[in-house]
Amino acid sequence: MAWLFKKREQPSPFEALDGKLITYAVRREPNGEIVIGKDGRICVDNEQLELRFQNGSIPFSCAVSSLEYGDLMSRNGVLITGEDTVTGKRVTVVAYYKYYR
Numbered sequence: 090m091a092w093l094f095k096k097r098e099q100p101s102p103f104e105a106l107d108g109k110l111i112t113y114a115v116r117r118e119p120n121g122e123i124v125i126g127k128d129g130r131i132c133v134d135n136e137q138l139e140l141r142f143q144n145g146s147i148p149f150s151c152a153v154s155s156l157e158y159g160d161l162m163s164r165n166g167v168l169i170t171g172e173d174t175v176t177g178k179r180v181t182v183v184a185y186y187k188y189y190r
Contacts, residue, residue, distance in 0.1 A: 103153055106167065107133040110187040114140050114149070117181040125149065131167075131184060138169070140184060149182050150174045 109131045115122040129142035138156055140149040151171035158169045166185040173180040 103133045103138060103156070103158075106131045106138070106158070109167075109184075111140070111166075111184045112187050114142075114182055114184040116149070117183065122183070125182070137174075138171070140182065148175060149180065151180075 111129050111131060113127040114125050114129070116125050125148040126140060126142035126144075126146060129140055132139045132141050133153070136153055138151050138153055139147050141147050149169075151169070151173055156169065156171040158167055160167055161183070165188065166183055168181065168183050170179070170181045172178075
């Protein structure tokens with residue numbers, strides 16, 4: 090009976106993002122938004138979050154320690170802000186999920 094009362098390991102809050110398929114992603118700039126990739130997925134390991142696309146590019150990679158994220162109100166995407174290791178700047182990216190019925 091002791092196994093009934095064991096504490097479960099708490100999942101990382103970023104594990105909910107891992108493996109999500111995305112239709113496209115845009116980077117927010119002061120003068121508008123720029124599409125950085127289409128048909129990809131969000132990949133999260135212990136210390137990095139990456140947006141990987143079908144053509145093999147990784148236009149956004151961020152350390153989990155500097156990451157802030159939140160779901161869009163429509164629940165069809167996520168807003169990610171963090172120190173981009175590709176450009177070396179603080180970047181805001183919006184990734185829109187693929188929609189399946």
